[in-house]
Amino acid sequence: xxxxxxxxxxxxxxxxxxxxxxxxxxxxxxxxxxxxxxxxxxxxxxxxxxxxxxxxxxxxxxxxxxxxxxxxxxxxxxxxxxxxxxxxxxxxxxxxxxxxxxxxxxxxxxxxxxxxxxxxxxxxxxxxxxxxxxxxxxxxxxxxxxxxxxxxxxxxxxxxxxxxxxxxxxxxxxxxxxxxxxxxxxxxxxxxxxxxxxxxxxxxxxxxxxxxxxxxxxxxxxxxxxxxxxxxxxxxxxxxxxxxxxxxxxxxxxxxxxxxxxxxxxxxxxxxxxxxxxxxxxxxxxxxxxxxxxxxxxxxxxxxxxxxxxxxxxxxxxxxxxxxxxxxxxxxxxxxxxxxxxxxxxxxxxxxxxxxxxxxxxxxxxxxxxxxxxxxxxxxxxxxxxxxxxxxxxxxxxxxxxxxxxxxxxxxxxxxxxxxxxxxxxxxxxxxxxx
Ligand code: FES
Ligand SMILES: [Fe+2]
Numbered sequence: 001x002x003x004x005x006x007x008x009x010x011x012x013x014x015x016x017x018x019x020x021x022x023x024x025x026x027x028x029x030x031x032x033x034x035x036x037x038x039x040x041x042x043x044x045x046x047x048x049x050x051x052x053x054x055x056x057x058x059x060x061x062x063x064x065x066x067x068x069x070x071x072x073x074x075x076x077x078x079x080x081x082x083x084x085x086x087x088x089x090x091x092x093x094x095x096x097x098x099x100x101x102x103x104x105x106x107x108x109x110x111x112x113x114x115x116x117x118x119x120x121x122x123x124x125x126x127x128x129x130x131x132x133x134x135x136x137x138x139x140x141x142x143x144x145x146x147x148x149x150x151x152x153x154x155x156x157x158x159x160x161x162x163x164x165x166x167x168x169x170x171x172x173x174x175x176x177x178x179x180x181x182x183x184x185x186x187x188x189x190x191x192x193x194x195x196x197x198x199x200x201x202x203x204x205x206x207x208x209x210x211x212x213x214x215x216x217x218x219x220x221x222x223x224x225x226x227x228x229x230x231x232x233x234x235x236x237x238x239x240x241x242x243x244x245x246x247x248x249x250x251x252x253x254x255x256x257x258x259x260x261x262x263x264x265x266x267x268x269x270x271x272x273x274x275x276x277x278x279x280x281x282x283x284x285x286x287x288x289x290x291x292x293x294x295x296x297x298x299x300x301x302x303x304x305x306x307x308x309x310x311x312x313x314x315x316x317x318x319x320x321x322x323x324x325x326x327x328x329x330x331x332x333x334x335x336x337x338x339x340x341x342x343x344x345x346x347x348x349x350x351x352x353x354x355x356x357x358x359x360x361x362x363x364x365x366x367x368x369x370x371x372x373x374x375x376x377x378x379x380x381x382x383x384x385x386x387x388x389x390x391x392x393x394x395x396x397x398x399x400x401x402x403x404x405x406x407x408x409x410x411x412x413x414x415x416x417x418x419x420x421x422x423x424x425x426x427x428x429x430x431x432x433x434x435x
Contacts, residue, residue, distance in 0.1 A: 029214045029300050033434050037302060040265035041279045050395035055425045057401045059390030063420045064404065065233045065383045070420055071335040077411040078314055079104040081195045083204050085316050085329055086110060088345070089188040090222040092118060096140045096155065100133055101192070103331045103339070108181050108192060109133055111144065113155035120183035120192050121157045126176040144178075153178055187217020207269050207433050208310055214298040216347070223324065223344035223354045224362060230373060232380035234315070234338035238330040240372045241309070241317040242399040244278050250375075254368050258285050259307055266399055268430045272313035272406025274399045279306050289361045293323035296347045311399065313406060323347070326365065336380055342369070402426055 064070055086101045092112035099110045100123055109123040109132055123132045130148035133140075143160070144153040152161030157178035165171060182193040184201035186209065191201050202209045230237055240246060244261035263279040283305055299322035302308055309319035317328040324346030331339045344362055349355055382388050393401050404422045413421060 029211070029298070029302060034300060034302055036435060037265060037277055037308075038306075040267075041263045041277060041306065044265050045260065045263035045279070054395060054398075054429070057393045057398065058423050058425065059392050060401070060404055060422060061390050061420050062383045062388045064422075065235055065380070066335070067420060068335055070416070071233075071332065073411045073415055074332070074407070075105065077415070078407060079194075079332075081193075081198055081410055082314050083184070083191040083193045083198065083201050083312075085189060085312075085327060086120070086183075086192045087118075087190045088222040088343070089118065089185070089190065091137065094139060096142060097137075098133055098140060098144075099137045100135065103329075103341075104194075106181075106194060107131065109144075109178075110183065110190065110192075111140075111155055114142070118183055118185065118190050119156060120181040121178035122181060124179065125151055126159060126178065127151045127162075132178065186212060187215075188220055188222075189217075204271060205312060206271060206273065207431075208273055208275075208312055210434065211310070214300075216297050219348040220296075220324075220345045221348050221354075223346050223358055225341060225343040226366075228340045228342070228369075228373075229333065230338050230340055231336070231377040232338060233336055233383075234330040234332045236379055236383070237338060237340065237373065237376050238315060238317065238328075239400050239403075240376075241328060241330075242274075242276065242311065242403065243397045244276065245394065245396045246372075250371050251368060254371065258282070258287070261396070264396065266396075268399065268402045268426060270430060270432060272311075272403055272410075274311045274402055276309045276311075276399060277302070277306055278309070287321070289357065289364055290321060290323045293355055293357055293361075294347050294349060295322040296324070311403070313403070336384075340369075342366070398426070398429070402430070 084104065086103075086108065087099050087110055091097070091099055092110070095112055095114055095116065097112045101108045101110055107123040108120055110118055110120050113119050121132075125132055125146035125148065127146065127149055130146045132144050132146050132153070134147070142155065144155065145151070150161070150163045151159065154160050157180060159173045159176045159178075162168065162171065162173065182196070182198075184191055186201060186205065193201075198204060240250075244259065244264050247256040247259060247261045258281055259278050260281045261278065265277040267275040267277075269275075303320050303322045307319050307321075309317060311317050315330045317330075318325045324344060327341070327343045327345070329341040329343070331341070333339050342365075344358070346354060346358070401422065405424055405426055408416055408421055408424070413424075
């Protein structure tokens with residue numbers, strides 16, 4: 001029977017009536033997974049101290065936020081060895097639609113081809129490196145033409161035209177295609193990866209890939225996107241998204257009123273990914289800003305009555321709600337400045353603009369973001385001063401440590417100066433999957 005399949009009393013002392021529904025979609029978030037997640041929330045809410053075997057986390061060295069050599073290692077080994085969110089298919093409305101994406105420094109051209117695939121190449125002409133496109137987005141009719149001398153490529157990147165070709169002695173055009181960049185999709189979300197050795201996207205995402213199979217991903221549309229430039233190292237802001245220990249002090253008048261930071265179930269996964277599942281304070285609380293919005297097929301009580309916030313390593317944070325989700329993407333701009341992309345997605349709302357409620361919802365969200373951002377520029381000044389000797393993390397903040405451990409593994413521990421490393425201590429606390 002579709003619809004309601006289980007009614008449980010989830011005894012957390014608040015006498016919640018727990019109702020969950022059969023999944024119309026990918027059947028992934030079944031009752032065993034949901035029960036385990038909620039039991040974890042309940043355990044966190046009632047525990048008196050961290051698990052006895054949990055290690056005291058070593059301090060995070062301040063140089064990881066300031067040292068130019070360390071940032072250089074990140075550029076070479078983190079950003080070049082990760083699957084990174086680069087766009088949504090709605091940004092490619094027709095064949096020949098393109099987008100120039102350079103969030104990690106390399107100019108990458110994404111283009112929709114005649115088979116409606118999204119292809120990615122370096123935006124680098126094979127003649128002498130001219131840019132193939134110069135606008136950040138646009139549409140070409142059927143060919144990509146380098147404006148410098150006119151070399152021409154088809155939408156699959158093959159070199160198909162060279163002016164005065166007879167003057168290039170022995171030129172084999174088949175060897176001069178645009179250099180491809182790996183490009184794979186999760187539903188309509190487009191990811192790129194510059195490293196051939198990294199696992200395919202689904203494998204890389206692991207449990208998070210499984211989770212998203214619950215939803216009709218091909219129907220998730222782009223609502224809006226904005227970018228903010230912020231005066232801190234990207235890690236400083238992103239780390240505020242990894243814990244809810246700051247809710248009471250930072251978000252007292254907003255998020256703290258409806259999320260219970262003590263009831264937070266953190267799951268650390270391989271590859272540095274993680275989940276932070278935080279329960280709403282009141283079972284019957286519904287964000288007034290989302291009332292009237294369409295619920296995604298496949299949504300469960302996990303999204304309805306909790307805030308499941310994922311980190312897709314390294315820099316994608318997404319708190320999923322039944323009516324949609326933002327992607328918060330933190331990128332380094334310089335060693336001490338960053339860009340934050342805030343991109344909203346929602347289930348297909350049909351033709352026309354998104355629901356009018358989205359304007360208020362995104363503005364409210366930005367007000368909460370401002371509460372996080374208020375500290376970070378000054379925090380950057382602090383970590384650059386002699387007053388900062390490293391960050392000490394508590395058990396609730398363990399996702400931050402997990403993130404840093406993975407960073408060292410990606411860079412290669414031996415490449416990192418000893419005083420900038422974080423000891424690898426969380427191994428046995430990292431899960432392989434959901435159960
Ligand atoms: S650099 Fe592109 S045609 Fe010369
Ligand atoms: Fe926050």
